[in-house]
Amino acid sequence: MPVGLRNIGNTCFMNSVLQPVLATPYLNDYMLNQFSTERKLRQTPLADSFYKLLKSVRSANGQAVTPSDIKMQVSRTVSQFSGYSQQDSQEFMRFLIDRMHDELNRVSSKPGYKEMKFDKLSPAEQAEKWAEYYRARDNSVMTDLF
Numbered sequence: 001m002p003v004g005l006r007n008i009g010n011t012c013f014m015n016s017v018l019q020p021v022l023a024t025p026y027l028n029d030y031m032l033n034q035f036s037t038e039r040k041l042r043q044t045p046l047a048d049s050f051y052k053l054l055k056s057v058r059s060a061n062g063q064a065v066t067p068s069d070i071k072m073q074v075s076r077t078v079s080q081f082s083g084y085s086q087q088d089s090q091e092f093m094r095f096l097i098d099r100m101h102d103e104l105n106r107v108s109s110k111p112g113y114k115e116m117k118f119d120k121l122s123p124a125e126q127a128e129k130w131a132e133y134y135r136a137r138d139n140s141v142m143t144d145l146f
Helices: 013-021 025-035 047-057 068-077 088-106 121-134 141-145
Strands: none
Touching: 013 047, 013 068, 013 088, 025 047, 025 141, 047 088, 068 088, 088 141, 121 141
16 A cells, blocks of 8 residues: 655645655565675765665555665755755755765776767667667666666
């Protein structure tokens, strides 16, 4: 049974983003089946908080859940989101996805910058080269999904 998230002050901006992200099937599958068993390349405090919130929401039996741990992790990283005033939900969504990507990035060592010259390639070949360049630096469940 779906459950709601309690506001902590004026945190409806956060809850309006968390609700659909928590309901994303592919992300749920990853978090519930792979996240806790995968070897992490770096610390994952925000992803850990998201995992705990997801488990709480799924076992809440119709009771609203208070997302205080994830709120605390976000506030520790970005002072803009500390306190309990209203914020922009789009900015929160960008932060959440970007920060979880950073924590869950499968790339342990990013290659150095390289000038890309694809002028003589077709648009399809250029797109494939850019995708390879990007995957060598940024590859996570978040980039798979979003």
